[in-house]
Amino acid sequence: MKKNILLLCVALLCISTAVAQNYKITGTVVDSLGVPLQMANVIAYQQDKNLGAFGITNQEGKYKLEGLKQDSTYTIKVSFLGLKQIEEKVEKLQGDLVKNFVMMAGADELDAINLTYQMPVSIKGDTIVYDADSFTNGTEDKLGDVLKKLPGVEVNDDGDITVEGQVVEKVQVEGKDFFEGDSRLATKNIPADAVSKVQVLKNYNNQSQLKGLGNDQDRYVINIKLKEGKKKFWFGEATVGAGYGGQAERYLIQPKAFYYSEDFSVNILTDFNNLGTPAFTGRDYFRFIGFNRRDTRQNNASINVNAASTFNAFATNRALSIDSKFLAGNASWKVSDKLDMSAFAILSSTDTRTKVLNSNTFIDSGLVEETDDRALERNQVGLFKLGANYNPNSDLSINYDGRINISDQSQVTDFTSSRSGVVEDIDQVNSQKPISYNQSLNAYYTAGEKHIFALESQFLNQEEDPFYNAVRNIRDQQDPEPFNGALGLESADPYNINQERFVNTNKIDAKLDYFYVLNKTSNINFTLGSTVSQQNFSSDIFQITDTEERNELQDPSLRNDNVQYNFTDLFAAVHYKFITGKFTFTPGVTAHSFRTLDFQNDIENVIESQRIVPDLEVRYDIKSSQSLRLSYDQTVTFTDIDNYAEGIIFTNYNSLRSGNNQLEGSLNDRISLRYNNFNMFNYTTIFGNITYTKQRDAIQSQTQLDGINQISAPINFGLPNESLNGSLSYGKEIRKIQFGVSASGSWSSRNNIINNVEQESININQTYGATARSNFQKGVNFDLGYRLNFNDSDNGGFENNSTTNVYSAGIDWQLGKRWLLRGSYDLNDFSSDNGQENTFEFLDASIRYQKPSSRWQYSLIATNLLNAEVNVNNNFGQIATSTTQTFVLPRYVYFQMRFDL
Known part of the structure; x- marks a missing residue:
């Protein structure tokens, strides 16, 4: 108090x-x-x-x-x-x-x-231009620090940027994509002192022929204009640091270089540190391995064939140590007036040590399992891309992208499970070396004032080879066979169980759009397309016996021998867009013909189905920066071969899963209402949205629980899954202080079958918050925040509720023209009905010295000054409810030098 x-x-x-x-x-x-x-x-x-x-x-x-x-x-x-x-x-x-x-x-x-x-903000049509120097005071380090000070712009901890409540699609520098437009790499790497203007491009489309034909009003892109002296010259910075923390020496090496000209640009980023700040996270990895094709309307049916991954995104307050090595470069080259080329290469290696304590309460029996999980995770990644844009004339545009994604992922876990007087030690290994080759070829052609064609295609070839090993050993007794003999293992102490898997995927997406422009306010869009996926899958489970021999488990139910799975979706769609007054209407309908074929155990199984799914968007543009949007869409979602292969899959030390080749696609209804209001006159922002989703024939689990052990299989569940989500935020700037209040809530209902009993899980989450942030040119600036969260769950009659209060405060204090003092403090108070309580405090501080006009900057930085050890939160699942204690990075103190190139 x-x-x-x-x-x-x-x-x-x-x-x-x-x-x-x-x-x-x-x-x-x-x-x-x-x-x-x-x-x-x-x-x-x-x-x-x-x-x-x-x-x-x-x-x-x-x-x-x-x-x-x-x-x-x-x-x-x-x-x-x-x-x-x-x-x-x-x-x-x-x-x-x-x-x-x-x-x-x-x-x-x-x-x-x-x-x-310069005018601080100017609006020209669909473009908002911010003059960066009008909002900054020289204390900013990176682009993210600049963007946070612009009215209507927000940047979260992950580097995601929102403008007027809409997520920014990508970031460009001088009109060229910065590492595929990735916002996190841009906000955390582009030097703040290189930024002259920030252009917000609204109603964006990569293809000029398509602008205005679809619903692009909520597509935003940011383009950074560089200061004079940053063009046709190399610029950047070199940062080094050294210190101590966690009973070990700490280091930081970060050279970065940039070159921009009209015809050629290069960005080179490096980051080597063991300070717990990963330069490339799991979230970044998944951003880069796929394509974000949004230039035309997307297919409303999908099949998920994403590669399995052990890549986790640990924040600095969610790990014991993070050792990061990162090297990346991208380039853009204007070969001629008709041809532009681009490329990037990213190499990353991250070693992460974690310690997590869990208290798991299994809902069906009330059994409590206490676990101690210590893990070392290594992720090595190589991402490479070559692209070209060919524009022989104003009517034709052809784009090609080719990407190779390679990774080597491994996780070694020292795990202890305690329950009902039994203590079991479990050593686990997860590893895989997936590789994927992804290509896209798109063409856009204007045949006349009223006739526009768009052809978009993608091809994916992907190989996965996940391996899993678990060694289970109950202390002070002969181990009983896991899963009550379901695997048919030889008697052993301990039990050493292993699984090898191999998945090969070939997937083609292609569609042709024809736009018939009726007039300036209406058009009709016809679409023909298909998705074809072919997958091969093999897996086997084997045991290493006490005599170090390999015991192959030959039971057909434990193996998947060259399972084949083909998925085909042929679809045709029509959409009509028309504008009347301030209203824009876009109704549409899509007809699908689905076919799944699996071949396993010498039996071929074919399932065919047809669906006609509607969608509708109604937009009311009250003012130029105030709108109300109602949207409804129906989508169909299919699963991939992992859930169709009928053999047993060993997914965790206490979990087995089998497939089901009778699965059909789930039907999803979603209706949402969104309100945006950004008022430059009185610097007020209001954003609100509410979304309801209903999933019918959802692919859920049918699970048999025996103590901590579970065997599950996917089914199309008869009862629907439902959710309702809403949020509202209000922000206003008064005399250089930005105030904000927000509220969000969610309700969800999920259904499963556990031990042959239908079970509904209901979760209600509420979050309320308030912030105040100043932006003065001199003296002290502050950043204050408060967040209150209530999380209530009812899983089959088993209730668990938690409350979290989060207080935050930050300060930037300019001491004269040379010194800058920074500090940030977070206080997290957690409590739950099961008696768990935790107060987590995190205090960081730094002092920086730099002479005016000097290229040298010196900083003394300390993280986790209070040496906090553990953070606590609740996780609500349909099988068990968990209270999780996550150990965090120790106190680090280090000295840092930076030289501006």
Whole structure:
């Protein structure tokens, strides 16, 4: 309670100090006829050319300049394309003012002030342009720090960027994709001092022929414009660090280099460190191994053939140690006016040590299992891509991408399970070396003003070879055979069980779209396409006996010998888009013909089915930055060969799974309502959405539980799975302080069969939050946050509820022109009905020194100053409910030097 009161006092002090003695100027801007001018630029700057405030007029021509200082003199400048600029001086401001402006016809000439000062935000059609220097104060390190200070822009911990509530699709630099547009690599690597302007491109489509034909209103791309001196020259930085923590030496080596010109660009990133900050995570890996084809409407039926992976994404407060090595480069080359080429190569190696304690309560029996899980995970990845865009004329565009993804993944686990007086030691090994080759070929052709064609195709070849080994040994007794003899193992102590698997996948997706443009406000889209997938699967389980001999298990139910599985989807669709007033309607329907064929145990099994699935989108554009969107779609989802192969799969030390070749696709209904409102006039953002989904014939598990051991098989379950999710957020900037409040909630109902009894699992999650973040040019800046989470579950009558309070505070304190003090503090209070409680505190701090205009920067950095050890949370599953204690990185202290190239 004392800590909470202290945090509240600090927050109130910071906010009250920040808002004291500030005034505002408001008014309207009209033309000579008295017509309000929307999106006129209004700025107030002081005599030293420092920005006081800026505004953009709304539909009524109103503007607002806030946060102006008492006794200060400001020059007010009003500009609008095609009209004469207005300048007016306000001497020694003493209170709030109202000033109206009338703009006369005439060219908006550039004067000396225009040449030395940029409008902080300008809006030109579908593009928002932010002048970075107008929002930064020199304390920013990377692009992510810059973006966080722009109105309407948010960056989360994973590097995902949202603008006006919409996720940014990709990041470009000088019009060229930065590592395939990956937002995380961009936000965490592009130097902040290289950024001149940030362009937000709305209603984006990669293909100019398709712009406006589909529903691209919510597609956003960010393009970074570099400062003068960063073009046609190499720039970058080299960072090194050394320190101590966790009873070991710590190091950091991060050279980065960039080159941009009109015809050629290169980005080189390196990162070698054992500070617990992985340069390339599992989430990054999955971003890069697939294609994000969004230029035309996507197929509403799918089959999941993604490679299995041991690659986990551990954050710095979720692991004991993380040792990361990373080398990446990408290049873009304009070969001619008709041909552009691009390539990237990424090499990454990450070693992660973890320790996790679990208390698992099995829902059917109430059995409690306490586990101690210590793991070492190694992930080595190589990703390579070569692409080309060929545009012989304005009517034809051909794109090709070829990618190779190679990885070597392994996980070694020292595991202990304790339950009902039994203690079992389990050594586990997971490993695989998957490789995939992925190609895409797309062509877009404009045959005339009313006729546009788009051909999109992808080919995937993928090989997987996962291996799993578990050695189970119950202490102080002869081990009973696991799974009550279901595997038919020879008597042993301990039991050493192994499984080898091999999966080969070939998959082709191809579709042809024809757009018939009726007029400027309507078009019809016809689509023909197919998805064809062919998979081969083999697996066997074997035992290493006490005499070190290999005991092949010959029971046919324990093997999958060259199982073949083919999936075919032939589809045709029609969509009609038309605009009337502020409404945009896009109804559509797709007809599918599905065929699955599996061949196993010398028996061929064929299942054919047809579906007609509708979709609809209705959009109401209330204003240019305010919209309401209602969407409904029905999709069909199929599973891959893993669930069709009928032989036993050994998935975990206590889990066996068999397939089911009678599975059919599940039918999913989703309806959502989304509201966006970004008001540049009063710096207010409001976003809300609510989504309901219903999954019929869902592929669920039929499970037999015996103690901790389980044997399961997939089935199409008769009862539906349902979920309801909603969120609402409100943000407002007042006098350089961004305030925000948010609320989100979810309800879900899932059904399974456990021990021949149908069981429903219901989970309700609620989260409420509030934030305040300042953006002053000098002095102290702060970042405060609070989040309250309630998580309630009812699994077949077994209830478990938890509450989490999270407090956060951060500070950036400029001490003169050379020193910068930073600190961040997080307090996490967790409690649950089962008596688990935990208070987790994380404190980081750093002090930085850099002379003005010097290329050298020196920092002393400390992480986890309070030396927190463990974080606790609850996980709610349909088999068991778990309370998890995750051990975290120890205290690190290190010295860092950076040289700007």
